[in-house]
Amino acid sequence: MHGRIVGFGCRAQVGKDTATNATGFTRMAFADxxxxxxxxxxxxxxxxxxxxxxxxxxxxxxxxxxxxxxxxxxxxxxxxxxxxxIDTSIWVYPTMTRATELMLDGYNVAISDVRYPNEADAIRSAGGIVIRIDRPDVPRLDHPTENALDDYDFDHVIDNSGTVEELRAAVRAIVGSGS
Structure with a gap:
């Protein structure tokens, strides 16, 4: 059986880790x-x-x-x-190599820190989806990691202006229960 992969983007402190944990998938991050x-x-x-x-x-x-x-x-x-x-994909190569190994072993993988288009594209190339988490009350930082995906066409967008449980439910509605 082949596992699945999902990635969560894009700004800091919007709930990406909470969303990742809600999947029940093996957690990874490009920043690991x-x-x-x-x-x-x-x-x-x-x-x-x-x-x-x-x-x-x-x-x-x-x-x-x-x-x-x-x-x-x-x-x-x-x-x-x-x-x-060095290379715009310096952090993508090792992460996606390990994610692919896990998926081939039947594990589902969730990447918690999609911040750049090439990271999102790598997840899609592996057959995955990318989900944007928006949280309107979080201040926007002025850094490339915070705005490189502003115009990216995500597969899904979740408005995280509710409770933690509402965020978890929205994630599960998209990706399932982790099995």
Whole structure:
């Protein structure tokens, strides 16, 4: 049996992780390898000698990005700089290779951080769908990761202005229950 793949985009803090978890699929992110590389470098992320590894251990990745501006900036610059200087698909190749392996083994895969057209296109090329999550009350950040998909033609759009359970129900209505 061959698994399925779905991707969720596009802005920060709109509910992509909640939507991903609602699928019951194996979770992946294009930024997983960005985080792994940042962890290997393990830079100081504040003026008081706090290392990235300590921040992530204490706060988790999401908490560290929200509480310490340098963590979000580091990940954006490392990810975006690699895209610009090496290859726009530098983070797509390893993620989609692993996703394909999982699907061939019968697992369904949900990618939680679709931010660029080539990422969405890679999911579609693997037979998947891409879903935009919109949440009107979230401030829009001025960064390429926040606006590169503004004009992209998503397969589905979910308005996440309701409850968490309404978001989960909307996701399940599109992708099913994870089996």
């Amino acid at each position: 390898n960005v985080r792994a590389l940042a962890s290997r470098i393990d830079p100081y992320v504040n003026d008081f000698g706090l290392r990235l590894s300590d921040a992530v251990e204490r706060l988790g990745w999401e908490g560290a990005k929200l509480e310490i501006d340098e963590v979000r900036r580091l990940l954006q610059e490392l990810g975006g700089g690699s895209r610009e200087m």
